Amino acid sequence: MNVKDAPERLDLRGLKCPMPALLAKRRLRAGGETLLEIRTDDPMAPIDIPHMCHVEGHEVVEMERMGGEARMVLRARRGS
Numbered sequence: 854m855n856v857k858d859a860p861e862r863l864d865l866r867g868l869k870c871p872m873p874a875l876l877a878k879r880r881l882r883a884g885g886e887t888l889l890e891i892r893t894d895d896p897m898a899p900i901d902i903p904h905m906c907h908v909e910g911h912e913v914v915e916m917e918r919m920g921g922e923a924r925m926v927l928r929a930r931r932g933s
Contacts, residue, residue, distance in 0.1 A: 859888075860888035860889055860890040860926055861880070861887060861888065861889050861890065862889075862890045862892070863876065863877065863880060863889055863890065863891050863892075864892050865877070865891055865892065865893040865895070865898070866892055866893060866894045866922065867894065868893070868895060869895050869897075870895055870897040870898070870901060871901065872895075873891065873893045873895050873898040873901065873902060874898065874901040874902050874904075874905045877889065877891055877902055877905065877927065878905050878909060881906075881909065881911050881927060881929040881930075882909075882929075883929075886928070886929055886930075886931050887928070887929040888914070888926060888927070888928055888929075889926070889927045889928075889929070890924065890925070890926050890927075891923075891924070891925045891926075891927065892922060892923070892924050893922065893923050893925075894921055894922045894923075896921075898923055898925075899916060899918065899923045899925070902925055902927070903916070903925075906927055909930070910930040911927055911928060911929055911930050912927065912928040912930070913925060913926075913927055914926040914927065914928050
């Protein structure tokens with residue numbers, strides 16, 4: 854499967870640690886090479902999600918903080 858042009862969006866606002874990282878991990882493991890855009894307001898997510906990506910072999914393509922929210926674009930590793 855090819856990477857989609859536009860990332861799939863996952864709104865995780867309102868969820869607290871560890872749920873954003875666990876739900877992102879589940880979606881990235883769903884298979885194929887996928888781009889996933891996550892929005893979260895959990896203050897730990899900008900730490901937890903990149904750490905999960907490092908451990909699982911996924912890539913953090915982009916990350917930005919906007920006030921109390923964060924937006925991350927992740928790329929699933931192949932064959933996950």
